[in-house]
Amino acid sequence: MTSIQxxxxxxxxxxxxxxxxxxxxxxRAIAVxxxxxxxxxxxxxxxxxxxxxxxxxxxxxxxxxxxxxxLERKSFSFIEFYSRRIKRIxxxxxxxxxxxxxxxxxxxxxxEYKQLGKHIAGGAGFISNFMFWNESGxxxxxxxxxxxxxxxxxxxEEQFYIFWPLLLWITWTMRLNLLTITVLIAAxxxxxxxxxxxxxxxxxxxxxxxxxxxxxxxxxxxxxTLHEHIIFSKFTQKLDAWLGVIVYANPPEANGxxxxxxxxxxGAALIxxxxxxxxxxxxxxxxxxxxxxxxxxxxxxxxxxAWLNRVVLSSRVLVWFGLxxxxxxxxxxxxxxxxxxxxGEIASAEIRIAVVLVSILLxxxxxxxVEKPVRLGxxxxxxxxxxxxxxxAVGNVGYYCYKFDGLVSRFxxxxxxxxxxxxxxxxxxxxxxxxxxxxDAAKQDYTLFNACExxxxxxxxxxxxxxxxxxxxxxxxxxxxxxxxxxxxQRTAGTCPPILDMEIDGIPYCKGINDSIFELIKLKKxxxxxxxxxxxxxxxKKLEATVAQLRKLGIVDIDLIGPxxxxxxxxxxxxxxxxxxxxxxxxxxxxxxxxxxxFIELDPILANFANQQLKVNYISPTKILCNDDGCLTxxxxxxxxxxxFDAAHxxxxxxRYLVSHFQK
Numbered sequence: 260m261t262s263i264q265x266x267x268x269x270x271x272x273x274x275x276x277x278x279x280x281x282x283x284x285x286x287r288a289i290a291v292x293x294x295x296x297x298x299x300x301x302x303x304x305x306x307x308x309x310x311x312x313x314x315x316x317x318x319x320x321x322x323x324x325x326x327x328x329x330l331e332r333k334s335f336s337f338i339e340f341y342s343r344r345i346k347r348i349x350x351x352x353x354x355x356x357x358x359x360x361x362x363x364x365x366x367x368x369x370x371e372y373k374q375l376g377k378h379i380a381g382g383a384g385f386i387s388n389f390m391f392w393n394e395s396g397x398x399x400x401x402x403x404x405x406x407x408x409x410x411x412x413x414x415x416e417e418q419f420y421i422f423w424p425l426l427l428w429i430t431w432t433m434r435l436n437l438l439t440i441t442v443l444i445a446a447x448x449x450x451x452x453x454x455x456x457x458x459x460x461x462x463x464x465x466x467x468x469x470x471x472x473x474x475x476x477x478x479x480x481x482x483x484t485l486h487e488h489i490i491f492s493k494f495t496q497k498l499d500a501w502l503g504v505i506v507y508a509n510p511p512e513a514n515g516x517x518x519x520x521x522x523x524x525x526g527a528a529l530i531x532x533x534x535x536x537x538x539x540x541x542x543x544x545x546x547x548x549x550x551x552x553x554x555x556x557x558x559x560x561x562x563x564x565a566w567l568n569r570v571v572l573s574s575r576v577l578v579w580f581g582l583x584x585x586x587x588x589x590x591x592x593x594x595x596x597x598x599x600x601x602x603g604e605i606a607s608a609e610i611r612i613a614v615v616l617v618s619i620l621l622x623x624x625x626x627x628x629v630e631k632p633v634r635l636g637x638x639x640x641x642x643x644x645x646x647x648x649x650x651x652a653v654g655n656v657g658y659y660c661y662k663f664d665g666l667v668s669r670f671x672x673x674x675x676x677x678x679x680x681x682x683x684x685x686x687x688x689x690x691x692x693x694x695x696x697x698x699d700a701a702k703q704d705y706t707l708f709n710a711c712e713x714x715x716x717x718x719x720x721x722x723x724x725x726x727x728x729x730x731x732x733x734x735x736x737x738x739x740x741x742x743x744x745x746x747x748x749q750r751t752a753g754t755c756p757p758i759l760d761m762e763i764d765g766i767p768y769c770k771g772i773n774d775s776i777f778e779l780i781k782l783k784k785x786x787x788x789x790x791x792x793x794x795x796x797x798x799x800k801k802l803e804a805t806v807a808q809l810r811k812l813g814i815v816d817i818d819l820i821g822p823x824x825x826x827x828x829x830x831x832x833x834x835x836x837x838x839x840x841x842x843x844x845x846x847x848x849x850x851x852x853x854x855x856x857x858f859i860e861l862d863p864i865l866a867n868f869a870n871q872q873l874k875v876n877y878i879s880p881t882k883i884l885c886n887d888d889g890c891l892t893x894x895x896x897x898x899x900x901x902x903x904f905d906a907a908h909x910x911x912x913x914x915r916y917l918v919s920h921f922q923k
Contacts, residue, residue, distance in 0.1 A: 280563050281563070281572070281573040281578050281581075282558075282563050282565075282568035282569065282572040282573045283317060283321070283559065283572075283581070284572075284577070284578045284581025284582055284584075285568070285571065285572025285573055285574065285577035285578055285581055286313065286317060286555065286558055286559070286572055286581070287314070287317060287580075287581035287584040288572075288576075288577040288578070288579075288580035288581040288584060289310070289313070289530065289572075289577070290310035290311070290313035290314050290317070290584065291310060291314075291580065291581075291584040291587050291588050292310070292580060293306075293307040293308075293309065293310035293313075293530075293534050294307055294308060294310035294311060294409075294588065294591075295307075295587065295588075295591045295615060295618070297310075298409075298591060298592055298595055299591075299595060299611045299612070299614070299615050300608070300611065301539075304534060304535075305535070305537070305538045305539070306533050306534045306535060306536060306537035306538060307534055308539070308543075309530070309533045309534060309537055309548070309550070309551040310534075310551075311412045312473050312544070312548050312551040312552055312555075313530065313551050313552075313554070313555045314412070314416075314588075315412075315415075315416070315470070315473035315474045315477065315552075316473060316474070316476055316477040316480075316551075316552055316555035316556060316559070317477065317555065317559070318416055318419075318474055318477065319419070319473070319474030319475055319476065319477025319478045319480075319481070320477035320478070320480050320481045320484075320559055321477075321481075322419075322420065322423070322474075322477075322478075323423070323427075323441075323477060323478035323481035323482065324481040324484070324485065325340075326340070326423070326424055326427050327427070327437060327481055327482055327485055328485060330427065330428065330431045330437075331485075335424075335428065337424065337425075337428075340424055341420075342639070342643050344417075344420055345643050345646050345647065346633055346634045346639075346642065346643065346646070347585075347630075347634065348413070348417070348585075349633075349646040349647075349649075349650055350625075350629045350630050350633045350634075350646065351585060351586040351589050351625050351626075351629060351630055352382070352383075352413070352589060352650075353646070353649055353650060353653060354586075354589075354625060354629060355586075355589040355590060355593060356379050356382055356383060356407075356653050356657070357653060358593070359375065359379065359406050359407060359593050359597075360375070360376075360379055360653075360656065360657065360660070362406075362593075362597050363375045363406070363597075364666075364669075365839060366597060366600060366601050366836070366839070367600070367665070368665070368678050368679075368831065368832055368835055369664055369665035369666070369667035369670075369675075369678060369679045370664075370665060370679070370681065371404070371600070371665070372660060372665035372666065373660065373661050373664050373665035374405070374661075374665075375406065375407070375657075375660070375665075376656075376657045376658065376659070376660025376661035376662075376665065377390065377657065377658075377661040378390065378405065378406075378407040378408075378410070378657070379407065379653065379654070379656070379657025379660070380654045380655075380657035380658040380661060381407075381410070381414075381657075382407050382410040382413070382414075382654075382657075383650050383651070383653050383654030383657060384654055385413065385414045385417035385418065386414055387407065387408075387410035387411050387413065387414040388411040388412075388414040388415050388418075388465040388466070388467065389414070389465070391405070391408060391411050391465055392461060392462060392464075392465035392466065395461070403596060403599050403605075404596060404599060404600050405596065406592065406593040406596040406597055406600075407592075407593065408592065408596070409588065409589075409592040411465055415465075415467050415470050415471075415474075416474070418467045419467065419471060419474050422467075422471075423474075423478070426440070426444075427440075437482060438479070438482045438483075438486075441475055441478050441479050441482060442479060444471070444472075444475060445471070445472045445475035445476060445478070445479060446472075448468060448469060448470070448471045448472035448475065449472040451463075451466075451468050451469045452469040452470070452472060452544055452545065452548070453545060453546065455469055456469075456542045456543075456544065456545035457542060457545075460542060460543075463544065463545075464543070464544070469544070470544070473544070473548065473552055476552050476556060477555075477556075477559075480556050480559060480560055483560075484560065516564070516565075519561040519562050519564065519565040520561070520565050520566045520567070522557045522558070522560060522561040522565065523557065523558050523561035523565040523566070523567040523568050524567055525554075525557055526553070526554040526555065526556070526557030526558035526561065527554065527558060527567055528554070529550050529551070529553055529554030529557070530550070530551050530554035530555065530558075532550060533547070533550035533551045533554065537550065558572070582626060583619070583622040583623050583625075583626045585630075586621070586622040586623075586625035586626055586629075586630065587618060587619060587622035589622075589625075590618040590621045590622050590625070591614075591615060591618035591622075594614045594617060594618050594621075595611065595614055595615075595618075598610060598611070598614050600828075601836065602827070603826070603827035603828030603832065603833065603836075603853065604827050604828070633646070664679075667679050671844075673846050673896055674835070674838055674846060676896065676897045676898045677831060677834055677835075677846060677893065677897070677898050677901065678831050678832075678834065678835045678838075678898075679898065680831065680897070680898020680899065680901065681898075681904075682899075682904040682910060686911075687904070690732075690734070690735050690911050690914075691728070691731040691732060691734060691735075691751075692711065692731070692734065692749060694707060694710075695707065695708070695710040695711040695712070696708070696711035696712075696731075696734070696749040696750065696751060697728070697731040697734075697749070697751045697752065697753070698751070698752040698753070698768075698772065699752070699753050700752040700753055700754055700755040700763075700766045700767075700768045700769045700772055701753070701754065701765060701766050701767070701768070702768075703752075703768060704768045704771055704772070705768070705771050705772045705774075705775035705776075708750060708772075708775065711749065711750070713746065713747070713748040713749070714742075714746045714747065715746055716746055719744060719745055719746045720744065720745050720746070720785075720786035720787065721745060721746045721747075721748060721783055721784075721785040721786055721787075722737065722741055722745040722746070722747050722748070722785060722786065722787045722788075722789065723748045723750065723776075723779075723780065723783070723785040723787070723788045723789065724737060724747060724748065724749045724750070724751065724789045724791070725750050725751070725757040725776055725788060725789065725790055725791075726751055726755075726756060726757045726789075726790055726791040726792040726820075727751060727752060727753055727754055727755050727756055727757075727791075727792045727793060728751070728753050728754075728793070728908060729791050729792050729793045729820075729822075729823065729907070729908070730749075730751045730757070730789070730790075730791035730792060730820075731749070731751040731753075732908045732909045732914055733789070733791055733820065733909070733914055733917070733918060734747070734749050734751075734914070735911045735914040735915055736909075736914035736915045736916070736917055736918025736919065737789070737918050739915045739918065739919070740915070740918045740919050740921065740923070741918070741921075741923060744923065745786070745787070748779070748783065748785065750772075750776045750779065752768070752769065752772045754766050754769070754796075755768075755769035755772055755773065756792035756793075756794070756796075756797045756799075757773065757776075757790045757791075757792060757802075757805065758773070758797065758798075758799075758801045758802060758804075758805050759773055759774070759777060759804065759805045759808060760773075760804075761773070761797075761798075761801060777808070780809070780812060780814070781812060784812065784813065784814075785814070786816060787816040787817075787818065788809060788814055788816070788817050788818070789817075789818045789820060790802070790805075790817065790818065790819050790820065790875075791819075791820035793822070793907065794821070794822055794861060794865060795822060795825075795857055795858060795861055799865065799868070800868070802819070802868075802873060803872055803873060806873045806875060816876070817873075817875040817876065818875065818876045818877075818878055818921075819865070819869045819873065819875050819876070819877050819878070820878050820880065821861075821862050821865050821866065821877060821878060821879045821880055821881060822858035822861055822862060822865070822880065822881065823858070823880045823881075823884065823903075823907060823909060823917070824854060824858060824880070824881065824884055824885060824890040824891075824902075824903070824907070825854070825855045825857070825858045825906060825907040826853050826854060826855065826903070826906045826907070827853050827854075827855055827906070828853065828906060829903075829904070829905045829906055830892060830901055830902065830903040830904070830905070830906070831898075831901065831904075832853075833850075833852060833853030834846060834847075834850075834892060834893075836852070836853065837850055837852045837853065840852075846893075847889070847892060848891065848892060848893055848894075849885075849886070849888040849889040849890060849891055849892060850888075850889040850890070850892055851888075851889040851890070852889070854889065854890060858881065858907075859881060859885075862879055862881040862882075865877070866879060878921055878922075880917055883917055883920045884902065884917060891913075891916075894912055894913075894916060895912075899912060900912055901913070902916065
């Protein structure tokens with residue numbers, strides 16, 4: 260361990276400065292590269308997000324070292340403390356916030372830009388963790404399209420920087436024991452973390468109350484490092500001597516090196532283990548966070564002269580990454596997120612590698628051209644005032660963007676109407692008949708079908724619409740085009756294809772739902788059965804056995820509906836991206852831009868299967884909605900004329916248009 264001489268003081272009237280340790284910069288490098296690895300390659304570096312926890316320990320250690328030593332020297336200054344924080348954090352953060360706002364102007368839809376504006380305001384006010392707490396979890400799919408999601412950790416750190424110096428100053432003035440207070444608050448925070456992890460995973464991830472213990476562990480280490488000669492000198496000397504006897508044939512002098520070397524190697528092993536065995540499916544932080552926290556503590560406490568710290572962590576490459584770790588952390592996620600948004604899907608490994616390399620370049624430029632000039636040199640007060648004003652301005656711009664709905668007025672009217680159109684959830688539920696004729700097979704069993712009203716005109720034939728959500732979105736069209744000649748019975752369930760005896764992981768009620776539908780078929784003997792689903796998601800060859808069972812019941816007229824056009828992101832988003840990329844800024848009625856190829860490839864295969872093996876009537880939405888110019892996107896000039904409201908589900912307008920082309 261380093262001793263009290265590891266801190267120095269330039270002036271008795273100013274804060275104490277910590278002596279620079281290259282190995283801590285090396286540890287920062289490990290932390291940031293772990294996080295970048297997780298965000299860019301989550302399947303390979305599945306636990307890399309624990310790098311944030313390592314950062315927390317480092318921050319708690321360094322900040323508390325300054326505060327403890329300054330209080331003891333009676334030189335602590337709140338103004339100087341927060342001035343340093345501003346010069347350290349604001350320059351790179353401002354640059355990333357402005358860059359994100361600028362990129363968002365060109366690539367985000369109005370509602371996405373509105374959300375970004377809110378997140379910019381939250382980032383500028385260091386309350387991002389509270390915002391994301393109320394939106395979704397860090398590991399949710401929606402998180403991939405939030406360019407400023409990573410600022411949650413900065414929010415927690417800044418909240419710690421506000422709370423912790425004030426509490427320590429009060430404790431010091433009351434002549435209470437600083438270590439006792441630190442340990443007590445850390446224990447309470449850790450207990451809250453354990454208590455809430457199982458019941459509210461999102462809250463425990465983002466809440467400062469359940470995260471402060473990670474920074475406070477660093478604070479405890481700072482205090483013990485400063486007062487090592489009082490607390491642990493005899494114990495560590497005996498432990499070092501004992502370890503020397505175990506490790507070496509000829510035990511060296513008990514000078515602490517053996518213990519320090521073992522500490523640093525064990526600490527590194529804990530962090531590496533955490534990176535590769537912890538995953539987002541686990542309850543985190545909870546007990547699992549102890550791995551990176553303990554690892555960071557062991558490495559830092561081993562001191563700069565431990566072999567691993569001196570040779571590996573203090574190497575030029577890791578120190579270089581450590582120096583740019585903060586801007587690298589800030590840059591990498593927005594660039595990866597915007598890439599995901601623009602592509603509409605996860606980018607290829609080559610593109611993600613390129614994005615990471617660009618992030619490293621931007622981080623280095625930020626460090627050299629922005630961070631260092633601001634932190635060093637003259638005019639300190641002027642710089643701080645300027646940074647505060649700029650941060651306030653950026654925060655207000657973000658709030659303005661949020662308040663005015665993503666500044667949608669920057670687009671022509673047709674673009675405004677289409678890209679801002681969002682089908683009300685209530686309308687979708689009503690059109691597809693949620694909770695009665697369209698069930699959630701992951702949560703609802705077949706008994707809810709009892710509330711599904713179906714016409715029973717004895718003079719009409721009966722048509723049964725059977726399938727998943729891709730059958731449910733056809734109901735509006737069938738009702739409009741076939742309602743006069745048929746009693747239409749809808750039996751649909753999300754992620755549940757019309758295939759008997761199919762078990763689907765995570766969808767426990769699908770088999771029971773299909774069994775109940777088959778019993779209904781036995782009872783009603785419908786004249787026509789329509790089978791529709793997102794076939795690309797299932798083993799559609801199993802339809803053969805289901806159709807055979809229907810034939811045994813005497814069902815002759817069976818329609819198999821092929822795949823509808825599928826876009827790599829929502830149709831409004833793809834239209835917007837086309838509009839931005841098109842030289843004439845058109846909003847096309849048909850386009851190939853943003854279309855996935857898999858539905859086009861499946862269509863002829865499924866048609867052949869239907870005609871040759873199943874001997875049923877095949878209907879191709881692809882042929883109806885698409886031609887050489889692309890697939891139909893809209894049937895009018897307004898948003899309610901779009902053919903799809905997301906990537907593959909038809910609007911009521913699209914449903915009516917498609918089914919009107921079916922042969923009756």
